[in-house]
Each structure stands twice: as C-alpha cells, then as structure tokens.
Amino acid sequence: MTALPAHGCLRSLALPRLWLRNLRRTTSVAASSLPDPLTDEAPLPLPSDDVMPRSRPATASSMYFPKKNQTLELECLSLAFKGKGVCKVADTGFVVMCDRALPGERFIGRVTRRKGNYAEVTKLETIAPHWDIVEAPCEYASNCGGCKMQNLLYEAQLRAKEQQVHELIVHVGRFSKDDLELHNLMKPIVPCDVQYHYRNKMEFSFGSQRWLPKEFLGEKLNGPDKYALGLHAPGFFDKVLDVKKCLLQSDPANRVLEAIQDCWKDPELSLSPYDVHSHTGFLKHLMLRTGRDVETSLPELMVNFVTSSYEPELLKPLVERISSFPEVVSIVNNVNTSIGNTSVGEKEYTLYGKPTIKEVLRGLTFQISANSFFQTNTQQAEVLYKLIEDCAGLKGDGSEIILDLFCGTGTIGLTFARRVKHVYGYEVVPQAISDARVNAELNGICNTTFVQGDLNKIDENFGRNFPKPDVVISDPNRPGMHMKLIKFLLKLRAPRIIYVSCNPATCARDLDYLCHGVAERNIEGCYELKSVTPVDMFPHTPHIECVCRLELR
Numbered sequence: 387m388t389a390l391p392a393h394g395c396l397r398s399l400a401l402p403r404l405w406l407r408n409l410r411r412t413t414s415v416a417a418s419s420l421p422d423p424l425t426d427e428a429p430l431p432l433p434s435d436d437v438m439p440r441s442r443p444a445t446a447s448s449m450y451f452p453k454k455n456q457t458l459e460l461e462c463l464s465l466a467f468k469g470k471g472v473c474k475v476a477d478t479g480f481v482v483m484c485d486r487a488l489p490g491e492r493f494i495g496r497v498t499r500r501k502g503n504y505a506e507v508t509k510l511e512t513i514a515p516h517w518d519i520v521e522a523p524c525e526y527a528s529n530c531g532g533c534k535m536q537n538l539l540y541e542a543q544l545r546a547k548e549q550q551v552h553e554l555i556v557h558v559g560r561f562s563k564d565d566l567e568l569h570n571l572m573k574p575i576v577p578c579d580v581q582y583h584y585r586n587k588m589e590f591s592f593g594s595q596r597w598l599p600k601e602f603l604g605e606k607l608n609g610p611d612k613y614a615l616g617l618h619a620p621g622f623f624d625k626v627l628d629v630k631k632c633l634l635q636s637d638p639a640n641r642v643l644e645a646i647q648d649c650w651k652d653p654e655l656s657l658s659p660y661d662v663h664s665h666t667g668f669l670k671h672l673m674l675r676t677g678r679d680v681e682t683s684l685p686e687l688m689v690n691f692v693t694s695s696y697e698p699e700l701l702k703p704l705v706e707r708i709s710s711f712p713e714v715v716s717i718v719n720n721v722n723t724s725i726g727n728t729s730v731g732e733k734e735y736t737l738y739g740k741p742t743i744k745e746v747l748r749g750l751t752f753q754i755s756a757n758s759f760f761q762t763n764t765q766q767a768e769v770l771y772k773l774i775e776d777c778a779g780l781k782g783d784g785s786e787i788i789l790d791l792f793c794g795t796g797t798i799g800l801t802f803a804r805r806v807k808h809v810y811g812y813e814v815v816p817q818a819i820s821d822a823r824v825n826a827e828l829n830g831i832c833n834t835t836f837v838q839g840d841l842n843k844i845d846e847n848f849g850r851n852f853p854k855p856d857v858v859i860s861d862p863n864r865p866g867m868h869m870k871l872i873k874f875l876l877k878l879r880a881p882r883i884i885y886v887s888c889n890p891a892t893c894a895r896d897l898d899y900l901c902h903g904v905a906e907r908n909i910e911g912c913y914e915l916k917s918v919t920p921v922d923m924f925p926h927t928p929h930i931e932c933v934c935r936l937e938l939r
C-alpha cells in the first residue's frame with residue numbers, strides 16, 4: 387500500500403473556499419432529508435448530495451446570473467462532493483456545478499437549473515480536455531451513473547478526494563488551517579491498490595424503458611428491445627442503461643450477468659420488467675454478491691432476484707441456467723410488493739443452494755445474507771479496519787470495553803474482540819444483528835453483545851446496559867450522527883472516539899459538534915481531533931471514506 391503526499395494537490399482551493407464559507411449553518415441550501423442535529427427533528431442544515439454555494443462576496447460576478455438554457459463557456463476548477471465539477475463562467479467568475487466536468491476541462495455547458503446563487507449546467511461539448519485525462523476502459527463510462535471519473539488519472543482522483551475532505555474539515559468542521567498544519571491532522575489519502583473488480587456487491591435494475599445515449603436517440607425500439615437490465619441513467623429513476631458487463635464487479639459475477647442478459651428478454655420466458663409508472667411487471671432488481679469459500683478461497687456467488695410477486699415458476703429457467711455456474715452457491719428471491727424502488731423484500735425465498743454466502747475479513751469468517759450490510763470492497767476493508775484498529779490504539783491486554791455504534795453485521799467489533807474485554811454493538815437492522823450474533827458464534831467469539839435499536843431515537847436509558855467504553859467506534863451511514871447521539875457521546879466522555887464516515891460533509895459537521903460544541907444550544911464540545919485519514923474505498927466514483935481519531939480533552 388502506498389500513500390500519496392497529503393497536500394501536494396491543493397492547487398485549486400480558492401474557489402471551493404468561496405462557496406463553502408457559509409455552508410455550515412445554512413438552511414437554504416440544496417434540499418436535504420437528513421435528520422437535524424440541532425433540533426432533533428427538522429432537516430439537517432447540511433446538504434447531503436451536494437455541498438452547494440450559498441453566498442459569495444459582492445463582486446462584479448455577483449451581479450451576473452445566467453438564464454436557464456443559456457449556453458456558457460466554462461472552466462472546471464475542482465470537484466465537489468458527489469463528484470460534481472465546480473466550474474467558473476469565463477470572464478465573470480460566476481460559479482456553476484456540472485456533473486462529469488473534471489478539473490482543468492474547458493467546455494460549453496447549458497444552464498439547466500438555477501439554485502440560490504449558483505446554477506447547474508449540463509456539459510454539451512469539451513473545448514479543451516481536463517488535466518490528467520486517460521482513456522476510460524469501460525464502454526459505458528460516458529453514460530453510466532456508476533463510475534464518473536474513469537477517464538481521470540487515478541492519482542488525480544485521489545488528489546481531488548483529498549482536497550474535498552480538507553476543504554470540508556476546514557470550512558464545515560471549523561478546524562482552522564493553522565490547527566490543521568500545526569498538528570498535522572490531515573493524513574494523506576490511502577489509495578486503493580485494486581482499482582477494478584473490487585466490488586463484492588452490485589445491484590442492477592430491470593427497466594421497461596431502456597435509456598439510449600444521445601447518439602442512438604433516433605433508433606426505434608420495439609417489444610423486449612425496449613427493456614433493459616443495468617444501471618439507472620444519471621438523474622432518471624425510470625430509465626435504465628442496458629449493461630452486459632460491469633468492470634467494478636468480479637469476473638464470475640459478470641459471467642452470471644451475461645448469462646441472464648442472454649435470455650431474460652426471450653418472449654418464451656414471459657418475463658417482464660417492473661414498470662415504475664404503471665406499477666406492473668415482475669422483475670425489479672438483480673443483485674449479485676461475491677463472497678469466498680473459506681476452505682478453498684475461491685469466489686462464491688449469491689444471486690438475488692427482487693420481484694414484485696412470488697412466482698418461482700417464472701424464475702425457473704433463469705435459475706436453471708445460472709445454477710450451472712460452479713461459483714453460484716446461492717440463489718434467493720426477495721419479494722417486494724410495494725411500489726417503492728427498494729430491493730429489500732418483505733419475504734425472502736431460497737431458490738437454489740444456501741441462503742447465505744461467506745467472506746473472510748481480517749482472519750474472521752462472516753456470513754452474509756442478501757440484505758445485510760457488508761463492506762462492499764473486501765480487500766480495501768482490510769486496509770480500512772487495520773487503520774481503525776491502529777487509531778483505536780488498543781492496549782491488547784483484554785481489559786478494554788468497545789462500543790461499536792452502527793455495527794452492521796458486527797465486523798469491526800468482532801475483529802477487535804479477541805484483544806478486548808467486551809464489545810457492545812448497536813444497529814437498527816434486525817437481520818444485521820442476527821448475522822452479527824451468528825458471526826460471533828461462527829468465529830468462537832463469546833465477548834460480544836449485539837443489540838438492535840435505532841440510534842436516532844435513543845433516550846436517557848441508553849447507556850445503562852453497558853459499562854463506560856474505553857473506545858467508541860461510530861460508523862454511521864451518510865446522514866451522520868443524530869444530535870441525540872452526539873449529546874450522549876459528549877455526556878459519556880469515553881477517552882477515545884474513532885469516527886468512520888462515508889460522507890465527509892456530515893463527518894466534518896459531527897466533528898465540529900464533538901470538538902467545538904453547539905453554542906446556540908449551550909452544548910460544549912469536549913474532544914480534540916487528532917487525525918483525519920481519507921481512504922479511497924471506491925475508485926472512479928466520487929465516494930470517500932474517512933477515519934477520524936478523537937481524544938477526550
């Protein structure tokens with residue numbers, strides 16, 4: 387594993403700084419459905435999807451505002467969260483955000499939306515390519531919503547991610563630049579050594595409206611040719627880009643995808659994709675999970691068909707075909723009768739083989755069911771967990787208590803269990819908790835307690851069922867921690883918190899609360915931020931993971 391230099395990359399900080407300046411307390415930024423850390427109820431004043439500009443100093447450019455549909459010549463300066471390019475309108479300095487624009491690129495864009503004091507544009511034509519251009523190896527790269535950065539040199543992707551985290555820690559987390567430099571808080575981003583075929587889980591959608599790239603728009607599609615199995619076209623919930631292969635998943639998973647693509651549209655099978663408008667049709671999603679046979683270390687696959695009703699006879703031809711692949715050890719059917727787009731079924735049926743697959747992480751064996759959370763990049767999860775363990779600084783004498791918040795299937799806590807006295811894990815998904823208990827048993831670990839519960843709804847009794855922890859691991863999903871949990875942690879005063887985050891914006895906000903408090907609520911922070919290490923878990927995508935170490939002051 388090699389690490390890149392931390393700050394050799396901050397070549398375009400000036401512009402993002404402008405639009406991040408007033409972000410932290412804004413309420414008028416892009417709509418967010420996040421829980422509110424301030425009021426416990428209202429939405430959080432932080433954008434979840436985008437980190438958007440709110441106010442800029444009055445300059446000549448602030449007098450300028452482009453009209454909807456206007457075409458502009460633009461230059462991309464940096465990447466913002468979710469991989470959108472932060473761009474400047476030539477001559478005015480006005481800021482626009484553009485999907486798929488990359489730093490250094492000059493292009494013509496059309497204004498699609500005005501939002502507060504900035505605009506969103508769609509790229510029409512590149513005038514001069516971005517710095518660090520490379521050829522994207524995937525044939526779908528320019529149209530697929532999955533990997534937006536495949537044509538950006540990997541080192542440049544890392545620099546952009548590192549820069550984003552740095553910006554958010556300074557401007558949302560309110561850690562001064564001097565503090566950061568002084569204490570050398572910001573660690574270099576940890577790259578991902580394997581940049582393709584790293585995902586152990588992919589979820590494809592069946593769609594009745596195949597999405598066609600611009601160049602094929604004139605083509606007339608009839609009957610099953612209109613159907614698609616693949617990834618949603620960016621910005622469309624109802625249009626699906628038909629894909630035969632995805633370079634992010636394993637080779638066996640690609641062989642299964644190809645086999646299903648080969649036959650599912652055959653009219654003789656009478657299979658129909660679910661239509662999200664009319665709410666008719668059968669096939670909703672195809673989830674492919676790759677695990678490992680613990681004896682042979684060879685890949686083993688779970689195929690999960692998500693359907694709108696339980697009709698195993700309809701799935702039989704597909705099941706027969708894919709069960710002939712030696713790697714396929716589990717075929718399940720999640721039946722979801724709701725009109726929503728979720729892949730979790732109200733009921734799950736095993737159509738072939740076992741209901742679960744296994745994977746090995748940090749020397750432990752984990753059982754994974756169709757709907758349980760498991761780190762999606764197993765190889766990089768090894769790196770992530772090692773980093774978490776290093777940050778936790780365990781004594782290793784079996785005396786310490788660990789509180790593992792948002793524990794999923796218990797993977798982090800379980801990998802610590804042999805070195806500590808006891809692990810207490812909390813998680814909202816009941817199936818993940820039962821998997822965590824099975825995982826403890828599977829590995830002969832007896833010093834863990836996993837409890838199902840919603841950490842957004844804790845009350846004053848929370849904390850009575852476990853002793854004061856020496857180390858808290860908190861690994862929330864994208865909305866970050868609820869204010870109730872932040873208040874609890876500030877009262878608990880555990881000596882160390884390791885905050886693991888997949889959303890650097892909410893991470894920076896929560897670090898701010900834990901360290902600086904919330905003045906308007908009379909809440910005092912009591913932690914000191916010791917380090918922030920970005921980790922690239924998902925090359926070619928805008929996602930960034932961070933591991934942060936906090937010590938009680």
Ligand SMILES: C[S@@+](CC[C@H](N)C(=O)[O-])C[C@H]1O[C@@H](n2cnc3c(N)ncnc32)[C@H](O)[C@@H]1O
Pocket residue numbers: 759760761791792793794795796797798812813814815818839840841842843861862863888
């Ligand atoms: C990023 S995952 C981390 C899982 C685990 N730490 C791991 O490394 O595999 C976040 C977990 O938080 C759980 N979660 C989300 N909201 C929650 C809530 N309000 N209360 C408790 N758990 C929650 C999710 O189900 C998911 O398992």
